Amino acid sequence: MTTAPITFAETVQPGDGVSVSIAQPNDDTGWIMSAVYAQLLEELGYDVAEPVTLDVPVAYVSVSQGDMDLYPDGWFPLHNTYVDQPGFAATPTGYVVEKGALQGYLVDKASAEKFDIKTLDDFKRPEVREAFDRNGDGLADMTACPPGWGCELMIQFHMDAFDLREAINPIKAGYSASMADTIAAFEQGQPILFYTWTPNWTVDALKPGEDVVWIQTPEVALPEEQAHLAEFATVESVEGCVAEPCQLGWPVNDIRPVANDAFLEANPAVKVLLEEASIPLDFIFAQNAAMRNGEDSAEDLKRQASEWIEANRQTIDGWLDAARSAVE
Template sequence: MTRAFTLAASVAACGLALPAAAQDPTVRIGDLTWTGASAIAHVIEAVIDGPLGSEAEIVEGLSDGSIIAAGIDKGDGSADVFPDLWLPAREAIWNAYVEDAETMAHNAPYLGTQKLYVPAYMAERVRSIEDLRDPEIAAMFDKDGNGKGEYWAGDVGWKSARMWEVKFKSYGLSELWEAENLPDATFKAQLKTAIQREQPILFYYWTPEWVHAAYDLSPIEEPARSEGCENVDLDATDWLEVSHFACASRDAEIFVGYSKSLETRNPPVAKFLSQLRLEPEMVNGWILQIGRDEMDPRDVAENWVRENKDVVDGWID
């Protein structure tokens, strides 16, 4: 009887299981559905399969954040990487597995933002919320001739649409401005046309997203955050009446979460994930190629890893 067989038999006799890494070394990555998360997942996969010389797999259909986090918590290799963990949106997962169970580790975050924008060619006329109080400026954005300027706040049903309606009410702008709620693809087509023609357009957007890589955009300055400036309940029946939001939105912190079991199951991968440093501009570029140019995310990731060896070496050194 071989030593390996004897060890396996002994472990089985004790009612224990061999570590997942001994059975399958593959690092399994969550398949989150938004473009930024997919881009990050494919870059992580490309680094592990390539320069690290290990094995990784984006598990098709593993798209529920709670299930990914539960698999990470188990440490059995069923799920190892949460590629795009947003705070505060995913605070319940963070509290459960990073703070309480201490089974999920993470890298240093990059920041996600939510702001109003105009194209850069309008930046001299429209710089801040104070400028939006000017009726002449609002009239520049009036598309339908009803006396109010339009701004895009997201699609119908998005929380952002309600959030910006609350903000415009809180800033005292409701008499001059109204939200235009359209699907994201429809808005992007409008944005492209407006920029080509250098027309006025005011809109909400977030980072990371490819519009920031494709166009020169200028953010609208909002009042700094202060105690009591944000008190919203967007799920309430009377959400507009009970909510108040008169300051800049808080930046999101966006992490890559991973199972602490990788520190023993696959130390080089754990070290790489702990040292992974992403920047919004980097992710914007990936999203541009995948989302606008419709490139295969695997090709985008492999090309980027090959062309940015110095950055990747810093992640895995």
């Protein structure tokens, strides 16, 4: 009787007996990353706990202090403000998406055409401010980011750099709820101004070029620590932008996992996996759209991650084999 040989994958599981904790942001557009990385780690034998949802600054502190091991949704250079802190003990490792995450400001297409809105400077015009003032304070209302998010800090920088404090009121409530209100206003025919990023469900609900348009910043103005990235703040072929190329004013970001340094040192297989793995923007966008349409439970996210992994099994097995080889 012939016995089938035992494969390397069956005999070597670098994660046996090791628990992993994953932090995820309080914005659900990045939760699919947690689900994918959790399943990849499980295939390496790690015992992965359910992801813990935290405010973004808290997530970074938790990973640095070792309370959590991994944060898969780091945005760089946007999140440099967190990792550049003295004593920070976690490292961006690998890329979920390299040079693929856009950010910027959008206006409903009808208002952009009616008022000839091209840049944020146009909100200094009284008639534009009045049209976008939904709460009667004399300022144009803009759906922005909650306090402490990297984008909230950047928006505040832009408000000062372009002298917009007397023109625009950034709304800093919970992003998903604020965007739901913004979409409702759009559906009622009201002018809207908002910040968003990609991948994100907002660009499925409000399609650039059809419902809304990306507008430009008056110039590229970046915080000192991002000044060297100025060339990446003007992007070619941005669908639905008012100009070509499009001066978004935000450097194109990398999405990167951030892992605790001691955890990485103790688990070289995880380090290699993070360096090898990536997730296509198209999949993240499609998953975000499905989540927006009701497929948003923990079970849905696990299923969506599993289906993507199985559809790309050959590539992913290569990542896993490389990770296992790190502990040979």
